[in-house]
Amino acid sequence: MLIKTGLAEFDDLLPRVKGFLEQDVLEIMVDGEKIRGYRSPDAKSIWIRDHSDMMRAAKYFETDLKSTVNHFAATQAANGRIFDYFTTFPEKLPCEKENWTKYVRVPVEADVEYRFIKAAFLAWQANGDDVWILGLIPNMERALEYIFNNPQRVDQATGLVKRAYTIDTWDFAYTAGRHNWLQFQIDENTFWGIFHGDNSGYYEALTIMATLYDYFDQRLKAQDLRLKPQDSRLKAQGSRLKAKELREKVKKACWNGEFFTHFVKLTPVSIPGVDESRQLSMANPMSINRGIATHEMAVSIIKEYQKRKTTTDAFAEWFSIDPPFPDGIFGDEKLIAGTYINGGIFPLAGGELAKAAFNHGFEEYGVSILKQYFNLISGKNETYLWYFPDGTPCSVENSTSPEAMPTDGWGSSAMAMALIEGLAGIEDQLKRFEKVRLSPRWLAARVTEAEVGVGYTTSRASDCHSREGGNLYAGVRYLYTYASDELVIDLQCTADVEFHVLIGPENKVSRLMVDGLLTDYQIEKIEQSQYINFSARIEERADIRITFKR
Numbered sequence: 001m002l003i004k005t006g007l008a009e010f011d012d013l014l015p016r017v018k019g020f021l022e023q024d025v026l027e028i029m030v031d032g033e034k035i036r037g038y039r040s041p042d043a044k045s046i047w048i049r050d051h052s053d054m055m056r057a058a059k060y061f062e063t064d065l066k067s068t069v070n071h072f073a074a075t076q077a078a079n080g081r082i083f084d085y086f087t088t089f090p091e092k093l094p095c096e097k098e099n100w101t102k103y104v105r106v107p108v109e110a111d112v113e114y115r116f117i118k119a120a121f122l123a124w125q126a127n128g129d130d131v132w133i134l135g136l137i138p139n140m141e142r143a144l145e146y147i148f149n150n151p152q153r154v155d156q157a158t159g160l161v162k163r164a165y166t167i168d169t170w171d172f173a174y175t176a177g178r179h180n181w182l183q184f185q186i187d188e189n190t191f192w193g194i195f196h197g198d199n200s201g202y203y204e205a206l207t208i209m210a211t212l213y214d215y216f217d218q219r220l221k222a223q224d225l226r227l228k229p230q231d232s233r234l235k236a237q238g239s240r241l242k243a244k245e246l247r248e249k250v251k252k253a254c255w256n257g258e259f260f261t262h263f264v265k266l267t268p269v270s271i272p273g274v275d276e277s278r279q280l281s282m283a284n285p286m287s288i289n290r291g292i293a294t295h296e297m298a299v300s301i302i303k304e305y306q307k308r309k310t311t312t313d314a315f316a317e318w319f320s321i322d323p324p325f326p327d328g329i330f331g332d333e334k335l336i337a338g339t340y341i342n343g344g345i346f347p348l349a350g351g352e353l354a355k356a357a358f359n360h361g362f363e364e365y366g367v368s369i370l371k372q373y374f375n376l377i378s379g380k381n382e383t384y385l386w387y388f389p390d391g392t393p394c395s396v397e398n399s400t401s402p403e404a405m406p407t408d409g410w411g412s413s414a415m416a417m418a419l420i421e422g423l424a425g426i427e428d429q430l431k432r433f434e435k436v437r438l439s440p441r442w443l444a445a446r447v448t449e450a451e452v453g454v455g456y457t458t459s460r461a462s463d464c465h466s467r468e469g470g471n472l473y474a475g476v477r478y479l480y481t482y483a484s485d486e487l488v489i490d491l492q493c494t495a496d497v498e499f500h501v502l503i504g505p506e507n508k509v510s511r512l513m514v515d516g517l518l519t520d521y522q523i524e525k526i527e528q529s530q531y532i533n534f535s536a537r538i539e540e541r542a543d544i545r546i547t548f549k550r
Helices: 013-023 048-058 067-074 112-127 130-148 196-219 229-254 283-289 295-311 347-359 363-378 409-423
Strands: 002-004 025-030 033-038 085-087 102-104 162-164 192-194 426-428 435-438 449-454 463-465 471-473 476-482 486-503 509-514 522-526 529-548
Touching: 002 013, 013 025, 013 048, 013 363, 013 409, 025 085, 033 048, 033 067, 048 067, 048 112, 048 409, 067 112, 067 130, 112 130, 112 196, 130 196, 192 196, 196 229, 196 283, 283 295, 283 347, 295 347, 347 363, 347 409, 363 409, 409 426, 435 476
Parallel strands: 435 486
Antiparallel strands: 002 449, 025 033, 085 102, 162 192, 426 435, 449 476, 463 471, 476 486, 486 529, 509 529, 522 529
């Protein structure tokens, strides 16, 4: 990963995130096999939710992206259920001392299966191993069947995924005082409802499945495919149709006109002391990035965050939930307002919000979030899962978690994703950068010269050289130069590229040249931002010149 702009907030961010992630690696031996994954910042275990999100940055430099996914697949239940996490380390010290191999599924969780599918897809993106991902498709299908065919996981009336009343996607439920601590179990007193974040996750999982079905239908012969080609086409169509239906159902049930309602109750319950209708939870920007929100919905959500930024006393608007619930009502006295998932400030939410802002016409807002995060971590080179509203980082003493590492890979990976895919604008839309969306948005950061290179170490892509001669495994590299009369991109890759390039609001394009050939283009307005769109097949290198009228 390489970004050079002359500005520390961009040039130094990726190396810092890589450094955090390298300290988050956890290797576990099970049945004589080494499993290498990325651990939660608050527990010495490999959770599929943390690992899958952290892969969004780790995939660029990690060489073992398969072993953790393989292990979750190998331990999948016959009904399709996936474990939340596994570990061989004692968790509740000092009372727990056993180093047995432990597997856990938190019953109230409804998001585990889509995270497994996302992890498998991200690993395939980087390693490009068709045979491997093809062998996992049955596991991915069973995971979806478990969710959508299980009365305990889906609401029969709405067809939407349901869960116990938790805070956002977290793993303990509200019990109205009927349980003496955090409630992870489903029982006769469970308060049921619809959480939009679960459903946006399954929307993305269905689109991933459609992508894989399409890919194998087009790339592999019938005898190489465990499904007949026509079955693959039908499954792709079915996945897209189900995703479309899910989007409409979520909009109908969960959209309140401004943002996604935190929890739509199926079991009537009232919680005094908080206006639940105004609770904005961090799965809102996640839902944008997963594609379930329309552009109009995304704009409304982003504006809601901007509005609350002007009214909150918190140092950042990266809320886990706002407003928070009353102190202690989820079973632990430590869960006061502004703490942890009950109103703490999460870089994970900030990174997701920045990525959403870049994609929906709020580019300068996305830049401001990246700068604020860099300033937060650069002093001590530390990053935490969450912070108090006054900026104090979490600790073991003020959290329900057994650890509080200063190398949080969950939030830092989200920030790296926003920088790479949002500001630098390199998005792999298939695998190994065979199909790329290139959306450099450097003008939003007042950057007129940039050098960018990203790729997958595990894919053994071709070498890419920086101006200083440094070596970088990269699938896409570009030199970007903007002047008043011309924008030039010197691009290195071998890919089908969809260009979506931010230009100035005053710029009027006179012509587009790709390797000296006039090329058709379209101008697109996204809110107040202006983009030039075009497509090209790039073989190794191309010179792109966008000339502006004087």
